[in-house]
Amino acid sequence: MITIYGAARSRATRNIWFLKECGAEWRHVPVVQHYRADRAPGEWHTRSPEFLALSPEGAIPVLEHDGLVLGESLAINLYLAEVVGGDMGPRGAAERGRMVAAALYAATSVETQAIRILYTHMDGKADTDAGRAEIDAACVALRRPLAVLEARIAAEGHPVGGRFTVADVNLAEVLRYAQGAPGLIAEFPAVAAWLAAAQARPAFRAMWAMREAEPA
Ligand SMILES: N[C@@H](CCC(=O)N[C@@H](CS)C(=O)NCC(=O)O)C(=O)O
Structure with a gap:
């Protein structure tokens, strides 16, 4: 079990x-x-x-x-x-490599910045000048990884393999922390539509x- x-x-x-x-x-x-x-x-x-x-x-x-x-x-x-x-798992070594890369990308390039946004909200500071500055700085750092994801999803519909896989869950759940940054995700329309679809799934x-x- x-x-x-x-x-x-x-x-x-x-x-x-x-x-x-x-x-x-x-x-x-x-x-x-x-x-x-x-x-x-x-x-x-x-x-x-x-x-x-x-x-x-x-x-x-x-x-x-x-x-x-x-x-x-x-x-x-x-x-x-x-x-x-x-x-939803890898079909072979190449996909396994891409799924591991997606997880590491989520952990290293996305999570640290996304969590700054989340914590600013959790600390009740999102509507203060210091909080807005913190969120803005995180957004600046997140635009490059989001642009990379935007290109991939616009081309293939999903981060790996052109289908819903573990990479969708790993990336979407980390990116969720950044949804508290006003307008950030909307700057990336393919990511925005993909994230909305992921979060509409029954699971x-x-x-x-x-x-x-x-x-x-
Ligand atoms: N990189 C780890 C982070 C694990 C982590 O920090 N978890 C937090 C909760 S989300 C925790 O257990 N904190 C322990 C504590 O503060 O008592 C992972 O993704 O699993």
Whole structure:
């Protein structure tokens, strides 16, 4: 049985969405961030000894499957794509390379900047001068990766393979953090349409409902 440790109000959304796309059977252990431990009394959090025994990193999400314990949300999805993803996984070595590249691109070129936008909103600073400056700076850094993605999606419809794959989920869930930057995504019409279609998928909606059901 596949087990995902990690509340839906975390990067576990990437894995929950993808598992719902796969229609695979899985078990959810909603470990919360240690600073949100009061939101889930009785549940494990990221500093609980039981969780640290499984994952000394103390970070969610973590996957457990057939004796494998794996961290890193995007790597977890790449693994799931191979074991339960069917055609959402790679058809060969070239696609595998592109899917790994898409995940690394999401983690290195997109996430750091996108998360600045998210945190500015979470800190309640988006409507302050400092917050607007922070969001603007992140947007400047994101326009190049977004332009690269725009060209790929305009040509092929999807990041890899011309079909919906694990690369769509990994990139879309990281890009979601940048949606709080007014007008940014709309500057890239192919990306905007692709992201809207991805977030309209039943599996995304089901993941989102699960997330919303958890205490904020
Ligand atoms: N690069 C990691 C980041 C994992 C991470 O930082 N997770 C956060 C929650 S989204 C966490 O576990 N924080 C632990 C804590 O602050 O208690 C991934 O993508 O899985």
